[in-house]
Each structure stands twice: as structure tokens, then as C-alpha cells.
Amino acid sequence: MLKTDFKKELDCYRAPKGRFEIVDVPDMQYLMVDGHGDPNTSRDFAGAAEALYPLAYKLKFASKQKLERDYVVMPLEGLWWADDMDAFTTARDKSRWDWTLLIMTPEWIDEAMFAEAVEQVAAKGAPGRLADVRLASLAEGRCVQTLHVGSFDDEAETLARLHNDFVPAHGLTMTGRHHEIYLSDACKVAPAKRRTILRQPVSAR
Template sequence: MKVDLKRQIETYKASCGRFSVVTVPALQFLMIDGHGDPNTSQEYKDALATLYPVAYKMKFFSKQELGRDYTVMPLEALWWAEDMDTFTSARDKSRWDWTLMNMVPGWMTQDHYEEARKIVANKGSAPAIDGLRLETLDEGLSVQTLHIGPYDDEGPVLEAMHNSFIPGESLMMTGKHHEIYLSDPRRTPPEKLKTILRQPVTDAERVAPSPQ
């Protein structure tokens, strides 16, 4: 039976119009870093062209060699910049740094990854293979919501998350802005795109300085 991990892991579910405080489990991902506007950057295109061949090779290895089939997970990305206002008001994508990610099941090991990576690299069709890695991400306490609509309409949602909901809950932002792309933009109209927006946080009271 094929396993769909996004149905089993609760933090791959979110509600539109509502911010939720969740605890994200530690998960392992294929990761590749880059910089610049994802709409125009060749670096971004090369990263996508590398990430998915390895993801599917690992899936086929799991099915054929381990007898455990699973659905390849959706594309995810971490986003950050020196000035985080570029995500909310300015939306200056040329200044963004990113890590593209694809989650793989915990039963897939570093050896499985290395074998898949080697096979894909030998085919010569993965332009950014040298930058790919398998790594665990442990975000823990986070705030997330579901955004429905074009990616460029995320700004007001992030503004409300960062500047109203998070401080209103006595939380502080930590880590990097995280997006999970539940829809395929090649097949989904922009107004129907579904994206989970996530921000790792910590309890502000725990990190506040003690009174003298």
C-alpha cells in the first residue's frame, strides 16, 4: 500500500483564515540552497531540476528494494533575507535567499540517498547536484496558516502573522519562513493555489531578560 505522508503528519494540514500554533516533528529533507527571484533565477531552475530526480529515485528505490511505497511529497522552501520586510511589504524577490526542500520518509537512510544521488549524477541531467544534501530539520513550535491564492498575495497574511498574531500570543519568531506548496502551479490557476505558510517561534517569556 502506498503511504501518503502528508495525510499522516498533522502539520501538513492547515486552515485558511486561521493561525494555528503547532509543534512540527523533526523530519528529513532533500535540500538545496540558492539566492534570487524564483521567477527569473537560473539557479532556482537548476535546483528544481536536481531535487526532483533524486526524490523520485529514492521513492522507486524504497518501493523496489524495501517494499515500501510512498507518494513523493510536495515542494517546500525556506525563505529569508537580511531585511525581512522584503517578504511582506516590498516583496523584492531579487534579495531573497532560499532552500528548496522535499521531505523523504525516516526509513530512507543516508546510504539510500547517496545511491540515488550517484545514479542521478551519472545521468548528467542534474545541474546542481553538488549542492544537494539530505538533512534533518527540527522546527518545533511554529505558527502556520493556509493561504489560498497567488503567491504574490501572501504579503498581508505574513504581515498579520508576524506583527499581530505572533506577538499577541507572547511568541517570538525564530528560524526561517517556511512555505509548503500543496498545489502544482503548472496545473492550478493562481487564485486556487494552496500554500501552507509557517513561521517557527519560541515563547517570548522564556527568553525575556530577568528583572534586575
């Protein structure tokens, strides 16, 4: 049985370091859970991740066993926004951040499989935010992205250049939420070596 690795198959899961690239991102399906506040201190944030991973792996094994379609579980991702986007690029006031944590899930995973997986995870001791997880699609379309290597707190300069220089210089307008794809496990990789795709949906002005 072949195992699909969407990180290798989808161009939008690759990004250049040190420069911005415009890509067209296909509509994709995700496990999603929402929250608010500083990811370093928010119980909701930790609880969201704890709920997403068991579901993601339960769905992977169900797909392999029932559909004979195996795949690599995708990395954690996050959508981030605030009433004032300077909270990301200048003040970095994390207490003002809203977020949605995501794990991309193949389109052949349907609501019935999702509901069954939720029941199975709950039966083994439900993570606190399991009931908040949903299966939904995200349409981003045209995006600008780059690969950031380093601490999450060092993203501000890159984001400022993206928002204030690259986007307007190319006749674009930001349209969606700031998107991060965590290619490195933050629990295992030192901050200076973490690899994160920074993505911003855009449209022509």
C-alpha cells in the first residue's frame, strides 16, 4: 500500500527561505479548533493541540484499514489574527491574538469517519477540547509565503516586510488570515532551528 505524503505532493507545503513567493493554494479540508490568547500561556491552546493529534492519527488508521488509503499525518498549522494586525508585526501582544489550530486531512475523509473517530477518541478519555474540533474546508487561493527559520518571536521583521513592502509593491491586498505551517516539532527542535512556512492570502487591488 502506497503512503501519500502531501507535504511532498502539494507545492504549497514548500516555500523558499529568504524571499517571498506567490502560490495558488487549493481548497483543502482540515481538522479545526478555535481559541484566543497567548499560545504560550493559554490552556485553550494546549487543549486544542491535545485534541487534534489523537483525531488525526485515528483518521489516518481508519483510512488505511477501511479504505486502503494510507497517508502521512500532516503538521500542525495555525491561522492567526487580531483586531489590529500590528499586534503581530509591532507590539506582538499575544494576549490580543485569535487563532484556529489546524491539521490538514485528505478530502476522502468524510463526516461519518470524523464522527466515528471522535467517538473512539472520547471512549479512551476525551481530551478537554475534543468537542470543539470540527471538520471543515478552507479556501485561501492566491497567497504569498516564505520559509522562516528561527524562533516564532523572530517572525515580526519578516511579517512587516511581507505586509508593508512585498504585498503593496506587487499590487496586492491582504484578504485572509495569517497562516503558519509548523514543519518542525516545537517540543523537539531548538527555537533557532524551527522551520515555519509563513503564508498570507492576497488578491489583486
